[in-house]
Amino acid sequence: MSVRVALFATCFNDVMWPETPKAVVRLLRRLGCDVEFPLGQTCCGQMFTNTGYAEEAIPAVRNFVATFAGYDAVVAPSGSCVGSVRHQHRDVAVRAGDARLQARVEEVAPTVYELSEFLVDVLGVTDVGAYFPHRVTYHPTCHSLRMLRVGDRPLRLLAAVRGIDLVELPNAEQCCGFGGTFAMKNADTSVAMGADKARAARDTGAEVLVAGDNSCLAHIGGLLSRQRSGMRVMHLAEILATTDDGAA
Helix, strand or coil: CCCEEEECCCHHHHHHCCHHHHHHHHHHHHCCCEEECCCCCCCCCHHHHCCCCHHHHHHHHHHHHHHHCCCCEEEECCHHHHHHHHHCHHHHHHHHCCHHHHHHHHHHHHHEEEHHHHHHHHCCCCCCCCECCCEEEECCCHHHHHHCCCCCHHHHHHHCCECCEEECCCCCCCCCCCCCCHHHHCHHHHHHHHHHHHHHHHHCCCCEEEECCHHHHHHHHHHHHHCCCCCEEEEHHHHHCCCCCCCC
């Protein structure tokens, strides 16, 4: 039976990286999912909660549970945003003092998955039929690694891609330095951390740096571009959606 899935594109992807949520739709439909894009979706509210404006996040949480209620699963190509939904929405609902909102958060939040979690844990697949004949290295983003604990799921998915040359990233678990507003409040430290990550990526000799969060890829990719490294950055979803007929 087909799984009824809602795509949570996230506002960052919607504005700057629209090819990533498109790739998620193609991938999930290829795997037999019935994918819908609820038009009422907006920001998860993380930008408010992370900067101390939890009260301002309440409308975003109300909208989220109203928009994504009733689906078998809600899938997002962002460990950061999924982490916010699963770990911050409950606190925001409690702050609102609204028992109904708390109940709706408790109902919806467990159905929200980061892409690699959904593929491996819900659909039970690691080989998604992808083909990507390039040398690739993987950066595990902080929220997916530490908050969601996705572990080796993305690497298992990448290892099953036909034609891929997957190489280990040195000091992979070190943060890239983006951290949302951290990059603005602590710009020098952020750039230094990003430079370390970019150097490690270049040292692998990979053509492509892949991650599950485009926010991190924007930070590292910007540094790689300024260094004229010739190295591309791609979201995990875009690689997994690519097949041997050239479709991406």
